[in-house]
Amino acid sequence: MDSPSRAGLECSHMQAEELKKLIEQGLPGAQVEVRDFTGGGDHFEALVVSPDFEGKSLVQRHQAVYAALGDAMRAQVHALTLKTLTPAQYQQRR
Numbered sequence: 250m251d252s253p254s255r256a257g258l259e260c261s262h263m264q265a266e267e268l269k270k271l272i273e274q275g276l277p278g279a280q281v282e283v284r285d286f287t288g289g290g291d292h293f294e295a296l297v298v299s300p301d302f303e304g305k306s307l308v309q310r311h312q313a314v315y316a317a318l319g320d321a322m323r324a325q326v327h328a329l330t331l332k333t334l335t336p337a338q339y340q341q342r343r
Contacts, residue, residue: 269281269283272318275316276317299336302334
């Protein structure tokens with residue numbers, strides 16, 4: 250029988266603040282907002298604003314966020330809705 254642990258992470262629920270910190274660590278200088286939209290600790294929405302996204306495709310931006318989340322994305326997060334913007338794009342939508 251498989252262990253509930255995967256890559257050293259227990260298959261438990263995350264907190265929005267934990268995801269926020271992981272993204273901020275992986276994308277220094279990014280502004281990050283994360284919300285648990287079901288309250289169950291496994292479905293999240295994240296807004297990530299980073300100058301590193303300049304000139305990158307949507308797929309490349311999402312890949313950068315997934316890389317920042319690492320094993321947490323594979324083991325603890327069931328669904329993540331991402332909005333990834335450059336600072337200029339963020340200012341335009343305000």
